[in-house]
Amino acid sequence: MGNPQTLDVLRRVFGYDSFRGDQQEVVDHVVDGGDALVLMPTGAGKSLCYQIPALVRDGVGVVISPLIALMQDQVDGLRAAGVRAGYLNSTQDPDERRMVEAEFLSGRLDLLYLAPERLRSEATMRLIERGPVSVFAIDEAHCVSQWGHDFRPDYLELSTLHERRPDVPRIALTATATPATREEISRRLKLDDARVFVSSFDRPNIQYRIIPKRDPRKQLLDFLRTEHAGDAGIVYCLSRRSVEETAEFLTRNGIDALPYHAGLDADTRARHQARFLREEGLVVVATIAFGMGIDKPDVRFVAHLDLPKSVEGYYQETGRAGRDGLPSTAWLAYGLADVVAQRRLIDTSEGDAAHRRRLSSHLDAMLALCETVDCRRARLLAYFGQDVGAKEQCGNCDTCLSPPESWDGTVAAQKLLST
Numbered sequence: 001m002g003n004p005q006t007l008d009v010l011r012r013v014f015g016y017d018s019f020r021g022d023q024q025e026v027v028d029h030v031v032d033g034g035d036a037l038v039l040m041p042t043g044a045g046k047s048l049c050y051q052i053p054a055l056v057r058d059g060v061g062v063v064i065s066p067l068i069a070l071m072q073d074q075v076d077g078l079r080a081a082g083v084r085a086g087y088l089n090s091t092q093d094p095d096e097r098r099m100v101e102a103e104f105l106s107g108r109l110d111l112l113y114l115a116p117e118r119l120r121s122e123a124t125m126r127l128i129e130r131g132p133v134s135v136f137a138i139d140e141a142h143c144v145s146q147w148g149h150d151f152r153p154d155y156l157e158l159s160t161l162h163e164r165r166p167d168v169p170r171i172a173l174t175a176t177a178t179p180a181t182r183e184e185i186s187r188r189l190k191l192d193d194a195r196v197f198v199s200s201f202d203r204p205n206i207q208y209r210i211i212p213k214r215d216p217r218k219q220l221l222d223f224l225r226t227e228h229a230g231d232a233g234i235v236y237c238l239s240r241r242s243v244e245e246t247a248e249f250l251t252r253n254g255i256d257a258l259p260y261h262a263g264l265d266a267d268t269r270a271r272h273q274a275r276f277l278r279e280e281g282l283v284v285v286a287t288i289a290f291g292m293g294i295d296k297p298d299v300r301f302v303a304h305l306d307l308p309k310s311v312e313g314y315y316q317e318t319g320r321a322g323r324d325g326l327p328s329t330a331w332l333a334y335g336l337a338d339v340v341a342q343r344r345l346i347d348t349s350e351g352d353a354a355h356r357r358r359l360s361s362h363l364d365a366m367l368a369l370c371e372t373v374d375c376r377r378a379r380l381l382a383y384f385g386q387d388v389g390a391k392e393q394c395g396n397c398d399t400c401l402s403p404p405e406s407w408d409g410t411v412a413a414q415k416l417l418s419t
């Protein structure tokens, strides 16, 4: 019934009273040296699943994470809690790096965060080979999947890491739980013997709403004014230009909005992200470059002005709302022009026919979610292999709250387009 030491660390180091969901089981399994594949939604608390075993087991927990921009923050947070944490990534100068390496080799660290690009370096591989590693944690493990939307070639090196240190238990974690991705993670990381932990992906406090797109900025403004005045939130747009224009539009209309996209310089991006995290009631208008790993509990809404490319993307992005468990809204304006634009992007995209077919099937699943007259949540969860319960109606999405009586022809038009 749980290892008392892990509960003690949870309370003493992290200041929480109890484990949530599958955390305790995962932690105990990894403390005992087992491999684990953990599928848990964003915000559920995956970090503790490897941080606590790293603290309890002898040696250093080595964490592979693609979120280089957040490493500093994560490590600072851990140090503030008294955890001996460090990281190795490309932003460091050689002296800094050597110092961290020395701490690692002598076991004076509890956790070492490693950027995936470090795996390409033979020097790093040799370092890991020689050091006292307690566990390998592979965060955002879906990055190993070519099927998914965040593929990082460096993640393929993780199997080499395992070959060099077959003695070290591994825990892979992701919020992407489709059967195809799960199978691919397992296969590429050779996690055949891992115990698989699947949490519920339902986020009951998020109200899903998908509306027909007419004058999207105006519709957004109405939505914010009537339901989310003064609230913090994220607005996603497809293009950088649309991000800039929408942020200006909202600002002109009295809403504190900041743009965020990869075309802005690093300083501006960091400043806007920091303000969003620290200040209250700010709206960030962004491309999907924004948000991975962002941990702000009181994001009250996530709005999409353009159609996400996949259900995974939609789920990840909307999942940034309501991490504190309080009522929040996922709002999407959906129109046929988006579908046409996305199909065109796919048709002209790089890569082979199989790749285009994958993109196309991602888009089709997203369209099915937009077009459904049944419960959105039921659709969404079905996509992740879960059901919404006996009633098949969540009672907290637009189709449950105001069932569409007749359909306006977009379904028929869509069918026409996709054949």
Ligand code: ADP
Binding pocket: 016, 017, 018, 019, 020, 023, 040, 041, 042, 043, 044, 045, 046, 047, 048, 295
């Ligand atoms: P994930 O990686 O799954 O998206 P995080 O590990 O970033 O989630 O955790 C999300 C938030 O939940 C963090 O603020 C974390 O401190 C908090 N949290 C995690 N586990 C617990 C717990 N057992 N009790 C209370 N808060 C928790």
Ligand code: MG
Binding pocket: 046, 047, 139, 293
């Ligand atoms: Mg995480």
